[in-house]
Amino acid sequence: MxxxxxxxxxxxxxxxxxxxxxxxxxxxxxxxIGRAGKPSKAQRSNHSAMAVTAQLLGNMKDFIKLGYGLQAKGTPQNAHNLAVSFNKKHALKGEYPNIKVDYNKVLLSQGVLALADDLKMVKTATGIEISWNPDCERNHKSYDDSVMIMICHPESNSGHEYLNIARRSEGRCFIGLGARDIHQQVEAYIAFRSADGEKISDSAYLGNLNGEQESPEEKNNREKYEQVKKRFDQVADLYYGQIKENSLENMNDKAFRHLRKEYLVLKEKLGQTPGKPG
Incomplete structure (x- = not known):
């Protein structure tokens, strides 16, 4: 009612x-309100892309709130919705069911404030040193702009937000990492925010440390895919071998029909199982 x-x-x-x-x-x-039926491949692909995007942004709520908040102001959207919309469309790679994040294309803030030049990230024995050119003589930059850093650890599905770690004028900052985090895959981003909170820059990708590692979920998916692929290859060899050897009359017997059914079921399952190499 x-x-x-x-x-x-x-x-x-x-x-x-x-x-x-x-x-x-x-x-x-x-x-x-619609009644949900069996999802199509396009719908499954969309659901998978949404899940990957949601996992990516799940540990960035405060960063996203500032990063897209100004853009969302005065609209029916909120900051999180805008971040999901952009990154789902622009920051994913691969085909269903192997959709992954393209970290180089992730954007965690959007705005008109200028970024800094000469962005660098260096790994040390105890953490990460990030530096930039503090020059503020053009593009409406200000020495007291806040520096925002986002550190992501995809392997453990965790992250660290630093919303005011330094001023633009300082030109550098240091982020300490624990024994576990310093050896994990690291994806890092930086953005600048004006002191009055009225302007923000687009975020910039600082780069990757330690390479792109296989998460527990990706390992599990790969192992499942390999199991299905192994059985599919066995059945496919039998199936095509019998097609080559048998007459058309023998292809209608019960054993061959069962073999054909298993081949078709495994073929469909292989296409829907995540974990395919590359």
Missing amino acids: AIALNGPQGHFNGKIGNLVFYMLNGIPVVRR
């Missing part, structure tokens, strides 16, 4: 038939 909060001419709040009425950031919204 829906309720007309402001009388018969006002916006409804609730459900009428297969429609749901509600307010989103002060804007009246209506959406239709």
